[in-house]
Amino acid sequence: MNDVVALTRKDFETDQTVRWCPGCGDYAVLAQIQKLLPTLGVPRENFAFISGIGCSSRFPYYMETYGMHSIHGRAPAIASGLKLARPELSVWVVTGDGDALAIGGNHFIHAMRRNVDLKIILLNNRIYGLTKGQYSPTSEQGKKTKTTPLGSIDRPFSPVALALGAGASFVARTVDSDLAHMSAVLGRAALHKGTAFVEILQNCVVFNDGAYAAITDKKRRDDTRLLLEHGKPLVYGKGRDKGIRLRGMEPVAVSLGEGAATEADLVVHDEHGAHSGLAFFLSQFDTPDLPVPLGVFRAVTAPTYEALNTQMAADARAAKGRGELDRLFNSGDTWTIAES
Amino acid sequence: MNDVVALTRKDFETDQTVRWCPGCGDYAVLAQIQKLLPTLGVPRENFAFISGIGCSSRFPYYMETYGMHSIHGRAPAIASGLKLARPELSVWVVTGDGDALAIGGNHFIHAMRRNVDLKIILLNNRIYGLTKGQYSPTSEQGKKTKTTPLGSIDRPFSPVALALGAGASFVARTVDSDLAHMSAVLGRAALHKGTAFVEILQNCVVFNDGAYAAITDKKRRDDTRLLLEHGKPLVYGKGRDKGIRLRGMEPVAVSLGEGAATEADLVVHDEHGAHSGLAFFLSQFDTPDLPVPLGVFRAVTAPTYEALNTQMAADARAAKGRGELDRLFNSGDTWTIAES
Amino acid sequence: MQEVQRPVEELESVVIRFAGDSGDGMQLTGTEFSRSIAKAGHDFATHPDYPSEIRAPTGTLFGVSGYQIQFASRQVFTSGDAPDVLVAMNPAALKVNLPDLKHGGTLIANSGAFTEGNLAKAGYRSNPLEDGSLGDYRLYPVDISGLTAFVLKDSGLSALEIGRCKNYYALGLMLSLYGRPLEKEEEDIQAKFARKPAIAAGNVLALRAGYAYADATEMFITSYRVRAADIEPGTYRSLTGNHAAALGFVAAAELSGVPLFLGSYPITPATDILHELSALKHFNVTTFQAEDEIAGICSAIGAAYGGALGMTTTSGPGMALKTEALGLAVMLELPLVITNVQRGGPSTGLPTKIEQSDLLQAVYGRNGECPIPVIAAHSPADCFDCAIEAFRLAVKYMTPVIFLSDGGIGNAAEPWRIPDPATLPRLEVHFRTDPENFQAYARDAHLARPWVRPGTPGLEHRIGGLEKDFLSGNISHDPENHQRMVEVRAAKVAGIARDIPPLQIEGPDRGDLLIVGWGGTHGSIVQAREKAAALGLQVAHVHLRHLNPLPSDLGAILGRYRKVLVPELNLGQLSRLLRERYLLEVEQLNKVQGKPFKVSEIFEAIVALCQGEPA
Amino acid sequence: MQEVQRPVEELESVVIRFAGDSGDGMQLTGTEFSRSIAKAGHDFATHPDYPSEIRAPTGTLFGVSGYQIQFASRQVFTSGDAPDVLVAMNPAALKVNLPDLKHGGTLIANSGAFTEGNLAKAGYRSNPLEDGSLGDYRLYPVDISGLTAFVLKDSGLSALEIGRCKNYYALGLMLSLYGRPLEKEEEDIQAKFARKPAIAAGNVLALRAGYAYADATEMFITSYRVRAADIEPGTYRSLTGNHAAALGFVAAAELSGVPLFLGSYPITPATDILHELSALKHFNVTTFQAEDEIAGICSAIGAAYGGALGMTTTSGPGMALKTEALGLAVMLELPLVITNVQRGGPSTGLPTKIEQSDLLQAVYGRNGECPIPVIAAHSPADCFDCAIEAFRLAVKYMTPVIFLSDGGIGNAAEPWRIPDPATLPRLEVHFRTDPENFQAYARDAHLARPWVRPGTPGLEHRIGGLEKDFLSGNISHDPENHQRMVEVRAAKVAGIARDIPPLQIEGPDRGDLLIVGWGGTHGSIVQAREKAAALGLQVAHVHLRHLNPLPSDLGAILGRYRKVLVPELNLGQLSRLLRERYLLEVEQLNKVQGKPFKVSEIFEAIVALCQGEPA
Ligand SMILES: Cc1ncc(C[n+]2csc(CCOP(=O)(O)OP(=O)(O)O)c2C)c(N)n1
Ligand SMILES: Cc1ncc(C[n+]2csc(CCOP(=O)(O)OP(=O)(O)O)c2C)c(N)n1
Ligand code: SF4
Ligand code: SF4
Numbered sequence A, B: 001m002n003d004v005v006a007l008t009r010k011d012f013e014t015d016q017t018v019r020w021c022p023g024c025g026d027y028a029v030l031a032q033i034q035k036l037l038p039t040l041g042v043p044r045e046n047f048a049f050i051s052g053i054g055c056s057s058r059f060p061y062y063m064e065t066y067g068m069h070s071i072h073g074r075a076p077a078i079a080s081g082l083k084l085a086r087p088e089l090s091v092w093v094v095t096g097d098g099d100a101l102a103i104g105g106n107h108f109i110h111a112m113r114r115n116v117d118l119k120i121i122l123l124n125n126r127i128y129g130l131t132k133g134q135y136s137p138t139s140e141q142g143k144k145t146k147t148t149p150l151g152s153i154d155r156p157f158s159p160v161a162l163a164l165g166a167g168a169s170f171v172a173r174t175v176d177s178d179l180a181h182m183s184a185v186l187g188r189a190a191l192h193k194g195t196a197f198v199e200i201l202q203n204c205v206v207f208n209d210g211a212y213a214a215i216t217d218k219k220r221r222d223d224t225r226l227l228l229e230h231g232k233p234l235v236y237g238k239g240r241d242k243g244i245r246l247r248g249m250e251p252v253a254v255s256l257g258e259g260a261a262t263e264a265d266l267v268v269h270d271e272h273g274a275h276s277g278l279a280f281f282l283s284q285f286d287t288p289d290l291p292v293p294l295g296v297f298r299a300v301t302a303p304t305y306e307a308l309n310t311q312m313a314a315d316a317r318a319a320k321g322r323g324e325l326d327r328l329f330n331s332g333d334t335w336t337i338a339e340s
Numbered sequence C, D: 001m002q003e004v005q006r007p008v009e010e011l012e013s014v015v016i017r018f019a020g021d022s023g024d025g026m027q028l029t030g031t032e033f034s035r036s037i038a039k040a041g042h043d044f045a046t047h048p049d050y051p052s053e054i055r056a057p058t059g060t061l062f063g064v065s066g067y068q069i070q071f072a073s074r075q076v077f078t079s080g081d082a083p084d085v086l087v088a089m090n091p092a093a094l095k096v097n098l099p100d101l102k103h104g105g106t107l108i109a110n111s112g113a114f115t116e117g118n119l120a121k122a123g124y125r126s127n128p129l130e131d132g133s134l135g136d137y138r139l140y141p142v143d144i145s146g147l148t149a150f151v152l153k154d155s156g157l158s159a160l161e162i163g164r165c166k167n168y169y170a171l172g173l174m175l176s177l178y179g180r181p182l183e184k185e186e187e188d189i190q191a192k193f194a195r196k197p198a199i200a201a202g203n204v205l206a207l208r209a210g211y212a213y214a215d216a217t218e219m220f221i222t223s224y225r226v227r228a229a230d231i232e233p234g235t236y237r238s239l240t241g242n243h244a245a246a247l248g249f250v251a252a253a254e255l256s257g258v259p260l261f262l263g264s265y266p267i268t269p270a271t272d273i274l275h276e277l278s279a280l281k282h283f284n285v286t287t288f289q290a291e292d293e294i295a296g297i298c299s300a301i302g303a304a305y306g307g308a309l310g311m312t313t314t315s316g317p318g319m320a321l322k323t324e325a326l327g328l329a330v331m332l333e334l335p336l337v338i339t340n341v342q343r344g345g346p347s348t349g350l351p352t353k354i355e356q357s358d359l360l361q362a363v364y365g366r367n368g369e370c371p372i373p374v375i376a377a378h379s380p381a382d383c384f385d386c387a388i389e390a391f392r393l394a395v396k397y398m399t400p401v402i403f404l405s406d407g408g409i410g411n412a413a414e415p416w417r418i419p420d421p422a423t424l425p426r427l428e429v430h431f432r433t434d435p436e437n438f439q440a441y442a443r444d445a446h447l448a449r450p451w452v453r454p455g456t457p458g459l460e461h462r463i464g465g466l467e468k469d470f471l472s473g474n475i476s477h478d479p480e481n482h483q484r485m486v487e488v489r490a491a492k493v494a495g496i497a498r499d500i501p502p503l504q505i506e507g508p509d510r511g512d513l514l515i516v517g518w519g520g521t522h523g524s525i526v527q528a529r530e531k532a533a534a535l536g537l538q539v540a541h542v543h544l545r546h547l548n549p550l551p552s553d554l555g556a557i558l559g560r561y562r563k564v565l566v567p568e569l570n571l572g573q574l575s576r577l578l579r580e581r582y583l584l585e586v587e588q589l590n591k592v593q594g595k596p597f598k599v600s601e602i603f604e605a606i607v608a609l610c611q612g613e614p615a
């Protein structure tokens, strides 16, 4: 029944009709994850998908695994409890920019801090889709939506920067329209031991169509996005003719070639730095001045929360022996009243 | 009655007996702020102090200003509403590491993101004081407390890093035992237009005494802390004989002098960088490898949330004229039923 | 276009339901139709019913969206039970809605959409338009898709755009069927699509085509007219409950001269209030989309402390999240209005469906002895009055007030008689400025404490969530003081009973049966009662706006009837409050199906209780 | 040290209160004294009363900390009303506690602390120990500070450390006064301060000095003995309610063989449960200190979904924050225990004071029709049984269960008769593993759905907060299905009434008066009733453990008495539930002062209702 090898994408599809709008970026993510899981060598019954509320959070209904469509913003907390109770499970959180960063912001940053081994996939469409189009914490300033008819005055979060600020051990970004890139990044996340955060730039065709045109549009994208490669200098551009160098601690886009800068002058990407300064530095890049980095910003190994928890329990048993009710009840300061 | 010039520290003391433990670091902060306010040229009645719950959050009771001792973790949200409704007030939030970063984490990061003109003073004693000593999100890993008799397995937040990750426009750190430094930093925060976040390393004599010994101990501190100065290289040490230079994007502590590095090799502090990379880089420093930076990490000017809000309303009125009920009621698609 | 000459059937009232794919624009068609109908001087009530998915896949059963309207020559209280006319834009719409259509009712089906694929998606083996299975209805198959495409083939519009025009074709059919002129509708289209002239032109063509088709063809043997209702003279507009509430809140701000502050987090079906107020920044209105519901209410508390009319809007799960902050507001004794547009529960429940199951939560759902006044609106237009009433109580008694609406009222539209602002109640607000022996918790005759704006010299003071001294408001752990404060907070809210107008009794002021209702069930109860009264049954109706405290005259009224019937869209929450308060047995009529009561359901209950068959 | 020879007065029971600065270690002295007393075979009950400040400035009135203990030769139910003996370590302690001391009671005052400064801080103009104002009491001024300092002058301890020893001097006095041996106490000191031998030595010296002083001096004319109570034979230990609850939860895990998961956020007075369980990692226990109360309950829900005994602990404001997640747990139908150690409300209220005002919130405080079973403990030791009962219901009925305790029960200690684990009820837990026609919401005889552990092959399924199909658990918007689900969730909880043992009636099974109590008021009610019964009054008492649903036999019992008295530390919340359910007039006795009932308060109410003065 759980002959892992035999699993295929089909095994992860449910009988529930998918209820996203035609053309929604969520479909691509669903497809990639359904393709990825069979390759992980994990029995299907050991996967659990936990979500909050939102279009993106309907995800679990479409995965033939264990799953919970919980309440708005709380998926990381529920998933943390599940993973602590059942370390052997592969626990995934699928969330949205409102679910994870508006109402769920606190659980999000604490998950990053603790490093529970969760895969947190954020479908960032920079809008509240399910509630029909209000701006979100990732919407750009000035955005006109139903709740901001005169344009939003909020400054957006960079989900990547926030995750790094909270101490995340794995942070990556990809985009719904680049299937190859998405599956590579998701694969990396799946293999990471600890909280793996992946921001997926996702297009909401109904309420925020074209939000990512600048970096998805085939014509422009080579000049507007920076594909991160560990150990490689930060090079981009159609003819790989542009790069990023430092001025003081500030990033500057330079063109490469004769009389101009050379690759040797450029900042070299390092996913594993002792400090997360470089990753954060990258998280600040945005168009038009700088290209939008895609790929793995940071990936460092740190003990997972549930591993430390299990170890602690083991040590306690080693020290005190497996607890026994009788001894527990009779510990402390007791006295006996004899038959009289 | 509000002859501002005449105000003195005494004017800001209340008749309520201060109920912190003798020796608590909170006293020093109270004293510094009571000294600072009279110098700001703001009428006393225009100050409002909002807090959550915790020892630190008892602060407003001791300030003869308007004040609210609200509920646990929600002070930034309440203060944001107050400041939006009354932009002319000087609104301060006094909070603790549990209040701001555990239960209040979401409001904390969103305050940073929006840049409402609030002064957020976090008294970080790395413990839950009021509830008698449980570890907090800033407690070091391995800490033994009432809820972690076997040592905590949580990785701590760096409040400074978290604030930067959330996009803060002003971020600083000081310590309760250095009055001069504290008042200088608080003064800077008071003058900043926008959310000003100040982390004050505060000693809890009862439940976490000596948490900051490494950087407060007169003998050691010159070698364990780095006093940030805008435009100056990162120099520290008893004889100002140590400094920080870059290896790739990683910080390295080097000693200065003949045959060694010179100040020219060192990273130069810049509070106003276009990107917050440098400030974040600094936020990652900690003993023993690196000195703990104190002072202003970042201070950039950005329009405040309430200013944008006021402007938006003004524009709306300019465009549509001051709203009138009669016109509003009769707008849209109306029809009249005549007397029959 | 001149009016048609065809045999005309006069009707007292008609119920029409437009049903199609959520993409088909049925909500728009319905709204447009009601506006046109309203202008003919009819009273009407509507009920939109849409899926919780944004855009469910086309043609599927769960993607069906409906819009029902009842209009009549008399006052209309509900969108009606079974429709007389059903417009079905595709097989799924037919499948889902046919069961409701009146026996022998009129069925207009977009035959063009009855393709193999769509029939399959709807689970039809054969085409019902052809297999005779619809024999019981007046079936009018019209290839709306095809005909629309035909007239627009040279319009330069894309196939997709043309598809979107077909709802105007359907609208044209119906306007013709009910003899409404086209001109106004055409203007509206021009206005609505001003920025997209091509689309505008297309829609107008489709509209005319539909209208002409109905005229030209012999398909409608008769055309229907509904005599104008004799409605109170005045200027009217069509409003949903959420829109009416928004207008009421702005009115409260203008009437009190105090700025309005809304701190809110979007949630169905409450979000429209936030949408409406966000567009009114040229009034003294600030809207703040908070990071969550807790920040929503907390920012409003901060604004109220600053001297604004603080308010928050939410529903179901969002209301649950505000519980702790509600307690703080009670302790701070600041004015605050919390609007809960109820939806199906528990938990996430049925977000787009109608329910009244948050009443007990509103009255009892907090830690500690934590009294809060609760009022509820009974119709879309009533939301306007309730919004003002909520703030009247909030500022007069310095207390948070919970205003209960529901998804039905909130989204449904009815004609609103536009009031003259001068005739609206003034809201008296007095900010304390005198430092002379000021005590933050000294109380006036209504047991309200003073409202002080920070910035007022000499009145600096601190308040908080810990129990506080009866006068100064400083922290107090004194046992007797706590007892006193708990009692005075309770007494303050209980005292509001003296401030509630006498209850209006519809029907005999004593007799066999009293129906006690609250909230959105009003319309169904009124119609059911009238129907029963017409049969000579001794049945009366009181509808409660104030649920905490209960009106002081309610007890006496209850005593004057042999039986008491309490219809609610929950398991009997008002019933519990009445039993507890009056130690009185009540007959419950409960329905928890995400749908409003049918008039017939209440009528049958009345008849049964009056132990007599209709004469 | 040989026992003293002095006239001995035999007493039935004694109430002693130790009072001093929060820094003086009165809680410790009290606890130590109770342990010593317990070993003499007395029954006892204690009541710690400390300020909410961590360490208020010394000598101030709000810094006073007290610890009261009653011990007796009969069963003890409360810490007693007015103390017979008051030990006052400074003027502030005297000022705060004297009003409670029995007229003619014994007053031992640390005269050394009655300095000008301390007298001033306490607001004394003259020294009460000298101005004769204490004439009504048996006053024993002892310079505890001075004498302790004297014996320890060469101990090498600092002045501060010496000051901390004086509570042991006071303890010595009392042990001598009640003729308890010193040896065991000395061992305890050695153990407690093992790491600080100097301190240990100092405390032992102080203890002996105090003991010797009381023996040697003539100050105590007589010494008091209390005969051993005839308590059920067995091995006992002293437990607070929070500690007992923690043991009960661990027991539930062991008895069911299912791991325990506690997700919690610290809050007074519930935190001790988290503290206790955090130290039991060698059992099958995981404790998770969450970032807030919402994460606390949500992590527990996640663990329960994973197949653990999920639980969360909290109080007042924390309970409010869990409201939304409670709704989810009801929809998911997973076992979960929510412990609310109630405190003074509303809002932050009085965190360290006693109140019972969260009952209606527990029963009604959620959006939608959201039924949750509610039980309450009536004494510290009873918390052990309730913890097990809560999980018994949770796993048997697949439902969240709210367990109400309160700050009084939680912090007070009483002797607990240690049970033999073998005699405890087994908790039957069955995890579904069979894929054969599995339906996630198919129900058993108790209407419980199957509990499935993720990781079970072939049972993969999705659950969530949206309304779901009656069998499959898939999302369903079907109207009838919603009605059915709402009703079955209600029926499941209501059905628990069949699973509640018959109520125990103390006193006549019919008569003039029935007292219906719940929670921590048990002790006071029992004593008051016994007192009244002794006077021949026809008064009985039932104490409810199950508050939702109410026991099925309660209705009949209520009917057998002329009047019903409901004493509560709130404004009458159980009274409301009883009125609503049984349409029955009840007499309320309400107190909201952050303090437990005095036996006399209830006794007087009984007498008044039985319309007769004590014979
Ligand atoms: C407690 C609560 N508050 C609010 C809502 C309403 N709501 C549902 S989803 C959502 C936001 C969804 O945005 P996002 O997380 O970005 O998901 P998307 O739909 O864009 O994929 C909101 C506000 C809710 N269901 N529950
Ligand atoms: C909703 C809620 N949860 C929990 C508590 C209990 N509580 C009060 S203060 C506090 C933490 C205080 O820690 P911190 O913010 O660091 O303040 P400190 O006392 O250390 O200054 C907690 C858990 C509460 N009062 N309200
Ligand atoms: S609304 Fe946007 S995010 Fe939601 S399903 Fe439709 S396209 Fe996708
Ligand atoms: S407990 Fe710690 S933080 Fe709180 S007042 Fe005492 S010393 Fe200060």
Ligand SMILES: [Mg+2]
Binding pocket: A054, A096, A097, A098, A123, A124, A125, A126, A127, A128, A129, A136
């Ligand atoms: Mg989104």
Ligand SMILES: [Mg+2]
Binding pocket: B096, B097, B098, B123, B124, B125, B126, B127, B128, B129, B136
């Ligand atoms: Mg702290």
